[in-house]
Amino acid sequence: MSWKRTAAIFGLGFLWGGMVAFLVLEVLGFHILSPKRVRVEAPPVCYPCFWNGYDPNLRSDLIKYYSANKNPDPLIEADSSYILWRASGVPDCGLRESYEQVASSDDDVFRRLMARAILGFGAPECGQDGSRELKKAADLAEKAGLPAEAKILQSLSSKEFQPRFEEPRITTSIIVPPDADTMILGDSTIELTPGLRVGTQVDRVARDWISYQMRWDLSGKPLPDSALVNYHEGALVMRMRSLAPIEVYPLAGALIAQRGEKWFGMDETGTFRFEILRDKTEYPTTHAFAAFGWIEDTHGISALVSQALERKMQVVVGCGDAEGKAQAAYYLARKGVHVILPGDRYQDLFLGYQAEGTVVGTAPVKNLDGRVVVGHQPIRFSLQEPIVVEDTKQPFPVQYYDAGARYFRRLSESVPLRLEYVEVSDANQIDRVLERAGQIGSSAVAVRVTTEYENQALINWLKGSRNRRAILFHSGLYPFAQPLFEDFPDQVTFGDLHPKFE
Secondary structure (H helix, E strand, O other): OOHHHHHHHHHHHHHHHHHHHHHHHHHHOOOOOOOOEOOOOOOOOOHHHHHOOOOHHHHHHHHHHHHHOOOOOHHHHHHHHHHHHHHHOOOOHHHHHHHHHHHHHOOOHHHHHHHHHHHHHHOHHHOEOOHHHHHHHHHHHHHOOOHHHHHHHHHHHOOOOOOOEOOOOOOEOOOOOOOOOEEEEOOOEEEOOOOOEEEEOOEOOOEEHHHOEOOOOOOOOOOOHHHOOOOOHHHHHHHHHHHOOOEEEEOOOEEEEEEOOEEEEEOOOOOEEEEEOHHHHOOOOEEEEOOEEEEOOOOOHHHOHHHHHHOOOOEEEOOOOOHHHHHHHHHHHHOOOEEEOOOOOOHHHHOOEOOOOOEEOOOOEEEEOOEEEEEOOOEEEEOOOEEEEEEOOOOOOOHHHHHHHHHHHHHOOOOOOEEEEEEOOOOOOHHHHHHHHHHHOOOEEEEOOOOHHHHHHHHHHHHOOOOOEEEEOOOOOOOOHHHHHHHOOOOEEEOOOOOEEO
């Protein structure tokens, strides 16, 4: 027998033996290459529930748009396929191949981490064991500088993780000198210095899947201006970026854990503290199995704490319209991070907080003596003058009109104030507040401004006298607050969490 024939027989035998060994290992459950098949496991969140209360046309329009428009970026296109899956109710486990492509070959560690985490958390729903994917995601999280995420992903991969929950505690103190007769609101200030690291929620800043804005690549690089969403938190960040050369980093990918019926985001130690609103767990780009989840399109300060601290953000911008979000803002401030909450309904929970970091809600972004600042619009009020405060007892979406009332009810626990509450039952009822001010001779109101009608009504009222002043609440998400601050610098301010008394 020639040496060539001997070598060929040996090679074929080696190949055949390898194939047999591979098949045996697969049968025994070792799964060297292919993912281990498991029983299909339904996710612990109700994705169809997200659409309750929305116009049915929104869902059908989403299906049409994402079916017709393909994105050249494989990661974004895979996310679009997930949106189609959730909106149509038709599963598409084939989209996992696109995530695998990114996870295996992309140059950016944050993109690889995102893809690998989605593969891990989404595996049970496709009848696969995601343990290997979660282990790889843990290694990537470590490389990305996210040690808390890395530790938890590693534990999840071995099915040994037991989440630790702790209730956040807020301590506050408002000291009013006994001889004080005036109150100054709007003095709190955050300076935007060149190169400042600003962490933001993803939703409505870097992308917004519900309005088809999917331009951001989910990399670890600073967000380019071309990817900024131009409304709500995105519009605020856009204004900040236009005035100061700050670096904006969307904080994507938040680990969450379930306790009872509630979901919680974690701090930098891996302790789950901050409640996540249920609809954020029902986003089509959120992935969950058992009692754990991964939020890609983060929304609210409660989903940002761990990454904000691990990635050394100096300022964080996000939604603050829930108790868990307010608790997270307070926690970050205690760690020395400044926080901006344009949606500030629950800021009353830490009115009078003591921390190294500064928190502001609806506040101006402006140039001030050669500096760019958020806040610093001090306006004086007498403790004896009546202030007419807007309030409501209506549910969503009108509920935010009680933001001013929440603030002043909490403040009045520490200082006697003459407050007149005026209840509204819908938007565009600011006239009730302004008319009541006229009836009792008040020149100070606390209101929310979200529509052109409300904006124009307040402008007309302010122009009636330079003594008239307005305090804005939960208005920073809308296009009217910044012009009001700019056009009436001596008459319009915000609900300062550190009021001063003289």
